Amino acid sequence: MIVDLPDTTTSAVSKALVHIREEGGAVALGRVLTLVIVTPLGEEEEAIEAANDASREHPMRVIVLSRGSDRDETSRIDGQIRVGGDAGASEVILLRAYGPVGDDEEGLVTSLLLPDAPVVVWWPVEPPEHPAESPLGRIAQLRITDAATARNPVKALQALGENYRPGDTDFAWTRLTLWRAQLAAVLDQPPYEPVTSVIVSGASDSPSTELLCAWLQLELEVDARLEIASSASHGSSGIHGVQLVRESGTISLERLVPNVATLVQPGQPDHDIALPRRSLRDCLAEELRRLDPDDLFGEVVQQGVPKLPAPAKKGK
Known part of the structure; x- marks a missing residue:
């Protein structure tokens, strides 16, 4: 009505x-x-x-x-x-x-x-x-x-x-929930080696890419590199991929096609993982599940983002 x-x-x-x-x-x-x-x-x-x-x-x-x-x-x-x-x-x-x-x-x-x-x-x-x-x-x-x-x-x-x-x-933070969960799950598996460096790539107009890079740098206490590329050159906007460098090799989670990311780990077969872009409905419903302050977001946006290095063009 x-x-x-x-x-x-x-x-x-x-x-x-x-x-x-x-x-x-x-x-x-x-x-x-x-x-x-x-x-x-x-x-x-x-x-x-x-x-x-x-x-x-x-x-x-x-x-x-x-x-x-x-x-x-x-x-x-x-x-x-x-x-x-x-x-x-x-x-x-x-x-x-x-x-x-x-x-x-x-x-x-x-x-x-x-x-x-x-x-x-x-x-x-x-x-x-x-x-x-x-x-x-x-x-x-x-x-x-x-x-x-x-x-x-x-x-x-x-x-x-x-x-x-x-x-x-x-919502730039809310859109990271699936990325953060997947990366945390990967690091929760052996070998339990420290991450020595991080590379996050994404579109130049993607605040989620910056937040993901800031979160990883802050939580892992490592130097993080932010690489940007135009949406036209990659074929999509938003986050393109993450590389976590460890002594045993590099873990790569890259979304080359919409809604699907490929996980590459040393000594293991590659895996395709569902990693869809979150809708407005999904983001809004998630935020309404908790009405108390998100302390982690506050820490990342206040302390992590200002410490990010200047982004580099992807491939340079």
């Missing part, structure tokens, strides 16, 4: 939501959190779809604040409520804000938050410079950004480290 509320107020939206619940019983009350999504006007649907999918694991209320860029136009709010099959296991409240009214982000969403429930804020596109100090970031237990969508992804990652506060996280 989709209910449109043109030129409305947040109070009217709240009353309409109560009316829908009373009349149709379409909205369950067992929500565990409020997810606030902040997007530019017209770029809401991909984030809503990811939230709807994730809501099957985390029933929640989703508030989407979609803002126009023209501050000179007349202030108004167009609301929309989605419940039932149009909202997954969540209830979606979409607020399209035009003009100066969109500047009061906290005021627009406060009356729509679930009482006594955690608040998560997600910026799918351009995050604020200081997420924790932004109007919505101040009321959130968890603040999710995505450096990969910024105009300058690597610079956005560096800014996140400079302005980090507990509760900040980024």
Whole structure:
């Protein structure tokens, strides 16, 4: 069910939501959190779809604040409520804000938050410079950004480290979960030799590549080398591969084709391993499983990333 509320107020939206619940019983009350999504006007649907999918694991209320860029136009709010099959296991409240009214982000969403429930804020596109100090970031237990969508992804990652506060996280880190798990599993097998050096390769616009390199350098306490290549030359974006150098030889985990990586270890046959690129739904669902601060991410983004050497062109 989709209910449109043109030129409305947040109070009217709240009353309409109560009316829908009373009349149709379409909205369950067992929500565990409020997810606030902040997007530019017209770029809401991909984030809503990811939230709807994730809501099957985390029933929640989703508030989407979609803002126009023209501050000179007349202030108004167009609301929309989605419940039932149009909202997954969540209830979606979409607020399209035009003009100066969109500047009061906290005021627009406060009356729509679930009482006594955690608040998560997600910026799918351009995050604020200081997420924790932004109007919505101040009321959130968890603040999710995505450096990969910024105009300058690597610079956005560096800014996140400079302005980090507990509760900040980024999908560039979440996308590393499968890589980190696979590399940890490999090093947990004999021979238990120390890693002497690390090489991580990836696309030049991949913040995940930088985070993976920083994590390995920090955790293994070795020198790490970051190699970059254009997506066109490799055929894919993101992380391309990792080499862990030990006395007995080099362990290589390289993704040459989408969703599959090849693991090469000294004295063992090569293995093809499923290593798919994670969807927005997967990343969001993972972050919502834990609402407490990710201390390891904070350590990597604050201490590991600044210590990375300047990246080298792959093959040089």
